[in-house]
Amino acid sequence: MTKKEDVFRKQVKKVHRLLALLFVLFVIAGGGIISYMVNPNILDFMSKSETVAIAPVEVDEDRIENGIHVRTGLIDAEGLMIVVNNCTNCHSSKLVTQNRMNAERWNATIKWMQETQNLWDLGRNQEVIVNYLVTNYPPKAKGRRAVLTDIDWYELED
Template sequence: MQDSSNNRINRPLKIALRVFAITLTIAGVVLFLVKSSTLSNDKVEQEYVAQGANRIENGIHVRTGLIEGEGLMEVVYNCTNCHTAQIIIQNRMNAEAWATTIDWMQETQNLWDLGENEDIIINYLVTNYPVKPKGRRVNLVDVEWYELDE
């Protein structure tokens, strides 16, 4: 039979070992869940690409709504990482204005150096989204005006 003072010394050691074992078990479960989550996200990404993330229908890039044309994928890969394609579609500019806008994004928004892609992107933008010569809104036409009763 063991001495009671020996049991008192071993008891804190047993508790510490149990706490350590529980901590290792929890860490293992958390690591497993994080790794499983990463794998499932990779699978989702692969499935998304396999299902046609860059599919074109009726001349339109389905995911972004951009017009199919030379330089489309450079625009998708470089521009829509930071903002929606709708910003591109609504901001119709000439080549000089696009170059100035790109310079501004590089100076203030952390846009990386586009290198050779810059000319490809600008050419795509001015070809597919040229400046439209009109004012703030289209003039009203064929409106039947009526007088207000006082």
């Protein structure tokens, strides 16, 4: 072997090693890219994002405070939610509570709303609603006071 051949052979070996190294790097990089494409979450373990649990803020739509349904101002009593769900959709509950009627007039008002204002059929809830209204928002006392009874008259002296 001449000295020249020896040098040449060493150079070929170097190039060969370099190519092999490049090939290995290429395979590693390629494999990484492919697995990232298949599963993009694969790098998630490197990100330090913390999962912050956000507690839902609970707003109780139907909160009762001091015996009053806060959202509508209606008295908390039997039938409350049926009244809330059927009678506060179209107009304020004030319109309901400022009208103090007896059962007969309530039924007539409901019938009127059904005939002219698209109020739906209340079915068996109607009785519950009317009961609630008559019990909790009874008709106001009569405008004229009742006649006095049991009066203890006294004699006028001369």
